[in-house]
Amino acid sequence: MLGFDPTLITFTIYIFGMLLIGLLAYYYTNNLSDYILGGRRLGSFVTAMSAGASDMSGWLLMGLPGAVYLSGLVEGWIAIGLVLGAYFNWLLVAGRLRVYTELNNNALTLPEYFHNRFGASHKFLKLISAAIILVFFTVYCASGVVAGAKLFQNLFLVGYSTALWYGAAATVAYTFIGGFLAVSWTDTIQATLMIFALILTPIFVLLSISDTTQFSTVLEQAEMAAHKNFTDLFSSATPLGLLSLAAWGLGYFGQPHILTRFMAAYSVKSLVKARRISMSWMALCLGGAIGIGFFAIPYFFANPQLADTVNREPEQVFIELAKLLFNPWIAGILLSAILAAVMSTLSAQLLISSSSITEDFYKGFIRPQASEKELVWLGRTMVLVIAALAIWIARDENSKVLKLVEFAWAGFGSAFGPVVLFSLFWKRMNAAGAMVGMLVGAITVFSWKAILPSDSDWFKVYEMIPGFVLASAAIVIVSLISGKPKQDVLELFNKAEKTYKEAK
Structure with a gap:
């Protein structure tokens, strides 16, 4: 029995705090625009922290430190x-996307933006892009559920x-209640908690190893025992x-849960300040995560009796x-950072998936005249459905957080990244090029390792690289051999570019 365990108390207070924010956001959610994009009124700080927190999921505190500890x-x-x-x-993307989505019939989702940007006469482009979002986000959501489950299982x-249900329940609850505003406001708190944990923990690990000489000696011994060079x-x-490791950066251009933060910003100018805040936060968090994994190598080598787990x-x-080095109350706060990372990203992904079903499938194909209230409640219902699917995918106890994230990240980066970039910079691109590019990117990610022999070096290449390259080539080739965009599409592109330059 856990009784009055400090960690449990800390967790309970944290979760109830997030739920209260969800209830507060509920009263500010009056229509679908509020539920999906918060009415496009996020300030610089909230935009920056929300973009960072929704980006850095449980893999930041679990997957990356674990990979560094191992390799x-x-x-x-x-x-x-x-x-x-x-x-x-x-x-390159943030400011332009903010302007382009608003001018393209105030698009609330990426599929809607693609449909309006290319003046598609049919809805296949919207349908395909929404389907890609649902497929890859369900896998991505599963990674968050796995991270949360392992946290609850351990503690x-x-x-x-x-533990699967414990880990998912709180996130689903405040996303269901408050929508985008709840997700963005809680992200700001969660991002603060994450950076606190990621800076404090590696410092304490290093301090626990008495001096620099001992650290170097123990690290060398660990390298000899493992037959690895951990510093190389x-x-x-x-x-x-x-190249595969560095190629993770390509994925940013196609991540819907990050791109929607740009779309929701108050203005283009607010994004400049947001970029500085977000990049500083990100560099510190990633450095802390690497430090945790690296300093843990000599720590656990010197304390093998603590290293079983x-x-x-x-x-x-x-x-x-966190459990070994800190007072239980402080450990509870630090470990809440994992829950914060899981909740911030999982909530954003659930909301985007829900938005695609509501805005792009239901309103776009089934009930174009649906009321705002009906759409908001359908969105809430879809949050529950997608969460249930993610829990089902995550049911395997041997699931690895980083592997699930790796696959979903490549899927979005390859399917949407080239389309987003070309849509913002190349006015000759058309709907056919966008559609083929998305399909080529998504199919490549799914099939890359299935079509290559496992002993081939190319089999080990991250799917993002061939997916991104082939999708880009498909966009250019298909756009050039098919008809030019309509005149009104070209005029809107020119207007958006002019508006962006004036707004900078």
């Missing part, structure tokens, strides 16, 4: 790629199947392997360090 600093190439990708996403000693950034991986399940390295 060393070479896994840091993921962070390098992500920082570069995020920066260029803010620089409260319950079975994995029970290059020789422990092939050039294709390094992390050696069996490296993704739990942060959980174990």
Whole structure:
């Protein structure tokens, strides 16, 4: 029996706090625009923190530290790629997408934006893009459910199947109640909690190893025992392997849960300040996550009696360090950061998936005249349905958080990334090019490793690279060999570009 366990008390207070924010947001949610994009009124700070928190899911505190603990600093190439990708996403995409979506009939979702941007006479483009969102987000949501389940399983000693429901319940509740505003406001709190945990924990791990000399000595001993060079950034991986790690950055251009934060910003100018805040937060968080995994190597080597859990399940390295090094009350706060990371991303993904069904399927195909109240409540219902599917996918106790995220990230990056970039910078692109590009990107991610022999070096390449390249090529080729966009589409593109430059 847990009784008055400090960690349990901390968790309970945290969860109830998030639910109260959801209830508050409920009273500010009057229509579908409020539920999906918060009425496009997010300020710089909330935009920045919400974009960061919805991006950095449970993999930041579990998957990345676990990968570094297992393989060393070479896994840091993921962070390098992500920082570069995020920066260029803010620089090249954020402001333009904010303007283009508003001018294209105030598009609330990416599928609706694609449909309006290319002046499609049919709804196949909207249908295909909405279907891609549902497929990959269901997998992405499952990664969050797995991370939450492993956290509850470790802390409260319950079975994995029970922990699945514990981990998902709070997130589903406040997303169901408050929609986008609840998700964005809670993201701001959760992002603050995450950076606190990721800066404090590696410092305490390092301090627990008495001095620099002992740290270096123990690290060398750990390297000899594992036959690895944990400090090497290059020789422990092939050039294709390094490229695959760095290629994570390409995925930013196609992530709907991040792009919608740009769409919801108050103005283009507010995004400049938001970019500075978000990039600073991101660099500190990624550095902290790498530090946790790296410093844990000599710590657990020097304390083998404490290493059973992390050696069996490296993704739990942060959980174990927090429990071992901190007072239970502080540990409860730090471990709430994992729940914060899970909740922030999972809630954003549930909301985007729900929005696609509500706005792009239901309103777009079934009931175009549906009332705002009907659409909001349908959106809430779809949150429950998608969460149930994610829980079903996550039912395997051996699921790995980073592997699920890796697949979904590549899917969105390949299917949507090139389409978003070309739609904002190339006015010659047309609906046919967008549709084929999306399909080529998604199909490549699904089939890349299935069509190659497992002993081929190309089999080990991250699916993002061939998916992104082939999708881009398909967009250019199909757009050029098919008809030019209509004159009104070209005029709207020119107007959007002019509006963006004036708004900077």
